[in-house]
Amino acid sequence: MNKEGFRQQMKNSPRFKRLLDYLIMNQRDARPRWYIRLLAPLYQHRGRGSKIYWSVRMDTPPYRKFSLGRHSVVESYTCVNNAVGDVVIGDYTRIGIHNTIIGPVTIGSHVNLAQGITVTALNHNFEDKNKRIDEQGVSTKPVVIGDDVWIGANAVILPGVTIGKHAVVAAGAVVTTDVPENTVVGGVPAKVIKKL
Template sequence: MQVRDFFRLWLWVRSRGRISIGPKCRIERGAVLDLREAGRITVGRKCRLRRGSMLIPYGGVISIGDDFSLNPYSVLYGHGGLSIGNSVRIAAGCVIIPANHVFSDPGTAIRAQGLTKLGIVIEDDVWVGANVTILDGAHISRGCVIAAGSVVRGQTEPLGIYAGVPAKLIRKRGRIETREVAQ
């Protein structure tokens, strides 16, 4: 049994089966997989969780496909469910939150009004730039690029490049821009 296999087995036993890490994954020292408030974390094959990255399900489920990378100081919550496909890249400083506070009653403290939990889906082959925030109910379609500093809510189009607050489609991947040459 190799050290990595032993680590995966130890992690699975210690978490009572609530964490599953696929083969050939690299979890750097300082990455956090926090199950203090229950929930489940599943990570596919050949994934990399960099130091300072955090996966915190808060009673929900975080499900990650194969060939995934999560860079330093990004936080993935799982309250309402977080599903991430294959070949997804998440840059440093991102926050993904599949829950939202209810705040409709001004006479009641926000903390006492509960949460909505719609969940978040990120499909295959997506690149999320640095310091992006992805909000509850977001669905990022296959092949999208999300520009640094954007805030994503709602549904995106496949192969779209999104930027801004809130993130808006600025163009599609694969299109070759033609420019007229001044004469």
Template sequence: MQKDSSKLYKLLHNPFLYFFVFFRALKTILLYPIHLLLFKKIGFLSYISLRSSIRNHKHISLGKKVQINPFVTLWPLKLEIGDHTQINPGTSIYGIVSIGENVMIAPNCMIAGGNHNFLQTDIPMILQGSSEKGIIIEDDVWIGANSVITDGVTIKKGSIVAAGAVVTKDTEMYSINAGVPSIIIKFRKK
């Protein structure tokens, strides 16, 4: 027990930790005016890594304290993200997507709010365009690592999508969904 508290003491009294936290906060505040010019709407204290890939800035609205970490790809037609939402490295978001408040999106998720047209066999698929129904992710949702959310799906409030799940249909409120394709394995509420 003494060793654990000694390690914690050293960590909390490490000046580099405080320097890193201060530097990140300062960078977020200094970049805020630039982000205001780039994005349709951006809430105060939202963090956007310079190592993320973002297209169509003017079609993105971010709430307060949104965290977009390095290596996130945002190439939406329209994207709205609520307050206190976190998107972790390797996640890609395309098409039309609406994400609520207090949402956690783990690393390497694919959220594709659109689909390629492919019915005509005399025209290459790449030339057939696309269709977008959109994806809605409601408040207080946790999407596990390596998950895939397909076009037209609504992830209801309080849902959990387990790691590696492929969601092809709407979830139910407070459900835990797993598998390929995903199914409800239980509910959070008793």
């Protein structure tokens, strides 16, 4: 059975998935167990010439997809988490120092993320005031970052956002809505500053 078929089988069998989740994920630490992390090179896709620095925290269980394109780099002290959705990174892309990426996230080719950026498709549910927030689970909305995008230091990209091709996100921006192609956005919340 191929990897995609196995992933589909797990999605179709909640009981089997719970068992595998227990065996794969450390429930307290919310990351793959040590023996699963040793096997990561066998189930992660890493393109030719790509590099992930040794200090990167790869929270990538095998039941979700992680793919790093050709000649792409994930810099030191970054955290990549695909436990709730796939993380796909294109070719010739640089993920800067101390970034956090929580799937489902798709990042295009020739993208540059500076330092301290958070890209998250995950949000905690909190609407039911009769339950604690940690009892209400999580929800996800995919994030898509197009090709040839530059994101400045300490920016935050929130769930459901699509950033168009050849866009620039200013340092410190909090992006809550889609960013059109060929624009520069900045501020909290981010707004279009100019068109390119």
